[in-house]
Amino acid sequence: CPAIDACGSSNGGCSARAECRRTTPGNRACVCSAGYTGDGIVCMEINPCLVNNGGCDRNAECTQIGPNQAVCNCLKGYSGDGKTCTYISLCSQNNGGCSEFAICNDTELTERTCTCKPNYIGDGFKCRGNIFQELLRNSNTSRFYFHLEALSIKDITGPGPFTLFVPRTDVLNSDPRVKDWIAKGLMAQVLRYHMVACANLLHRDLTALTNLTSLQGDLIHVSLTQNSLVLNNKAEIILSDAVGTNGVIHVINQILVP
Numbered sequence: 001c002p003a004i005d006a007c008g009s010s011n012g013g014c015s016a017r018a019e020c021r022r023t024t025p026g027n028r029a030c031v032c033s034a035g036y037t038g039d040g041i042v043c044m045e046i047n048p049c050l051v052n053n054g055g056c057d058r059n060a061e062c063t064q065i066g067p068n069q070a071v072c073n074c075l076k077g078y079s080g081d082g083k084t085c086t087y088i089s090l091c092s093q094n095n096g097g098c099s100e101f102a103i104c105n106d107t108e109l110t111e112r113t114c115t116c117k118p119n120y121i122g123d124g125f126k127c128r129g130n131i132f133q134e135l136l137r138n139s140n141t142s143r144f145y146f147h148l149e150a151l152s153i154k155d156i157t158g159p160g161p162f163t164l165f166v167p168r169t170d171v172l173n174s175d176p177r178v179k180d181w182i183a184k185g186l187m188a189q190v191l192r193y194h195m196v197a198c199a200n201l202l203h204r205d206l207t208a209l210t211n212l213t214s215l216q217g218d219l220i221h222v223s224l225t226q227n228s229l230v231l232n233n234k235a236e237i238i239l240s241d242a243v244g245t246n247g248v249i250h251v252i253n254q255i256l257v258p
Helices: 131-137 142-150 169-176 176-183 187-192
Strands: 018-024 027-033 036-038 043-044 059-064 069-074 078-080 085-087 102-110 113-115 162-167 195-197 212-213 219-225 229-232 235-244 248-252
Touching: 027 036, 036 069, 069 078, 131 142, 131 162, 131 235, 142 187, 162 235, 176 187, 187 219
Parallel strands: 162 248
Antiparallel strands: 018 027, 036 043, 059 069, 078 085, 102 113, 162 195, 212 219, 219 229, 229 235, 235 248
16 A cells, blocks of 8 residues: 555645655655744744844844844944944044034933033034234135234233224235335234233124224224224224134224334
8 A cells, every 4th residue: 555645635734834844654744944934834924023033133133034034233323234333423434524623422322412622612512712813714805804913912811801893805915005004014913903801792783883992092082874884994804703712803994003
């Protein structure tokens, strides 16, 4: 008599995801295929993510992609291959987007704070030092800074407060009188005529004033003409309220002459 093949029909009654193995005549064993678990009659996919996060790093997401197969992806704020994930410090790159004069502190994932360093003011993204430092950082006022440096004028490096009226760089570069003042030793007086001590005068403050006393000693006349602030009836304030730790800078379109 021929032996009965228990696997000959309908996979021997085993699961479609199992292998039917003949044992003795008329008998068989059902063994779940790789990636599946069960008794052979019922076989279910193995989800590796359910045990030990699928071998992924604790800061990674395990995603099942097939029977007993998974991929590991580092969570936001971490980098790596998924098996190993390292925290990304926002502050480690470009100071976290903070000002170069600020301290960047990582607070939590994808978050950081920016705080201006001592002797600087601002929101952490923009930090300003004293007005002497700020002159150099702005192309509109840098020429005035170089004139101060050349003559070793350090008045506005002190605690202040000061109010500074700075002729725009192109004005200082193009005015032929500047070379003459330097040659005659008058440039220091001209520069100090643009400085006011013991006052931090913003644009709104200047509108209520008519005269200011400069560090040079002479008065500066202030007037409001067609909504523009004008000094000595000639120089218009074209940029205002650049605030530093020890005062404020206003940019004017002409040189003030004592």
